Amino acid sequence: MSTLPNKIEETKKVSRQDMAFCLSRRPETEQVVFGSSDAQLYELNLAGEKPEAVAFEGEGHSSYITGLARSGKGNFLISGSYDRRLIWWNAGTRTRVREIKDAHAKWIRKVVASPDGTLIASVADDMVCRLWNAETGKLVRELKGHDLETPHHYPSMLFTCAFSPDGELLATADKTGHIVIWKVTDGSMVKALEAPTMYTWDPKARRHSIGGVRALAFSPDGSQLTAGGIGKIGNIDHLGGKARLRTFAWEKGETLAEMESDEVKGMVTRIHYHPEGKWLLALGGDHKGLAMIVDTTANKIVTETRTPANHAHDFVFNESADRIYVAGHNHVTVHDLRTA
Amino acid sequence: MNPIPLQPGCRIADHDVSRRAFLSQSLAVGSGALLGTSGALHALDEDSLNLTLKKTxxxxxxxxxxxxxxxxxxxDPKPGRPTGGPYATIPTSIPGIHISELMPKMAQRMHKISVVRSLNTKDGGHGTGAELMLRGRKNEAAIDYPDMGAVFAKELGRANSRVPGYVSFYSQSEGRGNTRKTSAFLGAEFAPMNLDEGMMPPNITRLDDISGLDHRERAELRxxxxxxxxxxxxxxxxxSHAAAYARVQGLMSSEKLFDIEQEPQAIRDKYGPTRFAQQALMARRMVEEGVPFVRVARAWWDSHGQNFETHAEMVPELDHVMATLLDDLEQRGMLDSTLVVAMGEFGRTPKINASLGRDHFASAWSTAMFGCGIQHGAVFGKTDEDGNTVVEDEVGAGEIFATVLRAMGVNPHSEYQVGARPIPLVNPGIRAISPLLA
Incomplete structure (x- = not known):
């Protein structure tokens, strides 16, 4: 869908007792795999009338599964968990292939595949990004450029990462709003950016923090980078801040736009650009789900709305970018994007 | 209930005041001092005398x-359950007992502390829950009860002490008001010195334009x-007000007590750079100088959204501070005379909400304590597999209050006389949790 959509219509909902944190779709199908708070991976064929989730087999994770990526040839699904492990799965047989037990020293927050599917990037609260060979599971490179602690002496968190469309760059972002862009081939640091409004430190009333950059996406031409999160938050007991996006012309280190929602509160957890780059979609939420559509030529939020389902943690487009598959709190849903 | 008594935390023989010495000192200053309070109706029976000796x-x-x-x-983690959240558990120094992986330092010291896993306090309000936990009961329409700090300031405070009986650090503003009504009928003398903004009481130093002579003469005139x-x-x-003034004057001559710069840098580094850590160090410093009760508030844990990240930030700090305080007290030989209690107004719901938060929950939660008068390595009470209800040894705020009193050598069933009305320190029928007592 290249025209700017302004309506997000839920067409299918699979209610769950658990939380679905991450999701991968088998290309050209309605079949998705999602990672759950019950430490299982499930396959779900959303083309069916009453989709039944089928659990992957064999010894898996022991905590929330928060990252899921598909290797280039589509043979493997690679999952990452708060249990610090990465597990390679045979996507066809839903069986375990290999495990990297100590892939990270702390919670793994996100796992993504490079555009050609040959590399897997994982980020974790040990503040390290690691690149892995998607086929062999061999460690290729470590990227270290995020501080272990916040400026207030508390543990920081490395939430998210995203490859550039040509696969040459990787962006990583942390709790304090620090973003680093890396050259994938040699691990050198290309650029550092800041999104400080996405980090809320309350020095007076509650003396802890909340927020951080939770989502990153490069524009299809690679010139822009959009970060998503929440902030500033008055009462950090809740996710009661405005959903927030910041778009950079990253090579110049310039902020092109900081966009906050006037309509919906909550945290942006996932961003995808439309393949032609004319708009982007951001999802997330507080208790409820939220969706924002941004006209990327004007860098302006054109649609901001609550979604019928709860907080959304992850989503993917179909090939024509007129349908999304969403993993969230107590649900997996399908939504069609339309122009009213 | 898994009480594993390894060694008692505190013995009469450990104290440096013998009964004979104590009696001679007490007789010298009068019976009011012997009783520890002018209003408490402690009978001079053997039990009361023993308790009085113990609390010195x-x-x-x-x-x-x-x-x-x-x-x-x-x-009280519940790994692998829908309510359990993402954290793993770790074994502790007590075989078979696990706690959250966020507390590795306390896990190593589990045999030195006691944990209560079976609190059902039935009040999920911040203000009312704080009132309940700090007093062991709810105020009545006709009477406000003194909080734990005021009671200990009265019961453990020394006559003519130059240090305050009750110091309260509460640097964050959220929830501070819930802890403000304190001494009630005990009077201003036992109200806390509130240190909200810094660690040094404001205006403690004599103004430059007042000479030492002027200062003394003003005090004499007052x-x-x-x-x-x-x-x-x-x-x-x-x-009570006169006594409070006298104490303030004493404070002005003990400026160094509040100066954390007096602590060696190595000790400060051990505690760490956070405000909570530095205030815990100040608490140890004050206890060392004879302050009977210090409250160090660490706010604000109210994690309705992103509970796990909030706890990832705050629990490691709590773990480090508790472990460092325990080690420090132990190395200084103060663990037998100092009781440390870690608790709040309630716990949090087992159910995880859509913001990945946990809400208020008073039906089945935990507290921990170590040091003077408390059993080593006891884990008391049990909740169900999801943590929704207490299934063994349910206790409430009153029992915790009574336990702390008893551990400190204060008879929970002694009474204050308020007008014509005798007011017991705990409500009738409330008992200390005896398996926790050394």
């Missing part, structure tokens, strides 16, 4: 976890005027 030189440090920390991310006023309008309130 003792102090309490309350780590007040304001806003309500999660028992599931600390002392004492004369106060005595004259008291001779005509004597009351508990007047006496």
């Amino acid at each position: 030189g003792r102090s309490v440090i309350l780590l007040w976890l304001a806003g309500g920390s999660s028992q599931l991310e600390t002392w 004492e004369i005027l106060s005595a004259r006023f008291a001779s005509k309008y004597d009351s508990d309130s007047v006496r």
Whole structure:
């Protein structure tokens, strides 16, 4: 869908007792795999009338599964968990292939595949990004450029990462709003950016923090980078801040736009650009789900709305970018994007 | 119930005041001092005398976890359950007992502490829950009860002490008001010195334009005027205020007590750079100088959104501070005379909400304590597999209050006389948790 959509219509909902944190779709199908708070991976064929989730087999994770990526040839699904492990799965047989037990020293927050599917990037609260060979599971490179602690002496968190469309760059972002862009081939640091409004430190009333950059996406031409999160938050007991996006012309280190929602509160957890780059979609939420559509030529939020389902943690487009598959709190849903 | 008594935390023989010495000192200063209070109706029976002897030189440090920390991310994890959250558990120094992976330092010291996993306090409000936990009961329409700090300031405070009886650090503003009504009928003398903004009391130093002589003469004048006023309008309130003034004057001469720079840098580094850590160090410093009760509030744990990240930030700090305080007290030989209690107004719901938060929950939660008068390595009570209900050894706020009193050598069933009404320190029928007592 290249025209700017302004309506997000839920067409299918699979209610769950658990939380679905991450999701991968088998290309050209309605079949998705999602990672759950019950430490299982499930396959779900959303083309069916009453989709039944089928659990992957064999010894898996022991905590929330928060990252899921598909290797280039589509043979493997690679999952990452708060249990610090990465597990390679045979996507066809839903069986375990290999495990990297100590892939990270702390919670793994996100796992993504490079555009050609040959590399897997994982980020974790040990503040390290690691690149892995998607086929062999061999460690290729470590990227270290995020501080272990916040400026207030508390543990920081490395939430998210995203490859550039040509696969040459990787962006990583942390709790304090620090973003680093890396050259994938040699691990050198290309650029550092800041999104400080996405980090809320309350020095007076509650003396802890909340927020951080939770989502990153490069524009299809690679010139822009959009970060998503929440902030500033008055009462950090809740996710009661405005959903927030910041778009950079990253090579110049310039902020092109900081966009906050006037309509919906909550945290942006996932961003995808439309393949032609004319708009982007951001999802997330507080208790409820939220969706924002941004006209990327004007860098302006054109649609901001609550979604019928709860907080959304992850989503993917179909090939024509007129349908999304969403993993969230107590649900997996399908939504069609339309122009009213 | 898994009480594993390894060694008692405190013995009469450990104290440096013998019964003979104590009696001779007490007789010298009068029976009021012997009883520890002018109003408490302690009978001079053997039990009361033993308790009175035991409480000499003792102090309490309350780590007040304001806003309500999660028992599931600390002392009572439920791994693998839908309510359990993402954290793993780790074994502790007590075989078979696991706690959250966020507390590795306390896990190593589990055999030195006691944990209660079976609190059902039935009040999920911040203000009312704080009132309940700090008093062991709810205020009545006709009477406000003194909080734990005021009671210990009265019961453990030394006559003519130059240090305050009750110091309260509460640097964050959220929830501070819930801890403000304190001494009630005990009077201003036992109200806390509130240190909200810094660690040094404001205006503690003599103004430059007042000479030392002027300062002394002003104090003498105030004492004369106060005595004259008291001779005509004597009351508990007047006496209490006079005592409070005298203590303030004492404070002005103990400026260094509040100066953390007096601590060696190595000790400060051990505690760490956070404000909570530095205030815990100050608490140890004050206890060392004879302050009977210090509250160090760490707010604000109210994690309705992103509970796990909030606890990832705050529990490691709590773990480090508790472990460092325990080690420090032990190395200084103060663990037998200092009780440390870590609790808030309630725990948090086992159910995880859509913001990945946990809400208020008072039905099945935990607290921990170590040091003077408390059993080593006891884990008391049990919740169900999801942490929704207490299934073994349910206790409430009153039992915790009574346990702390008993551990410190204060008879929970002694009474204050308020007008014509005797007021027991705990409500009738409330008992200390005896398996926790050394």
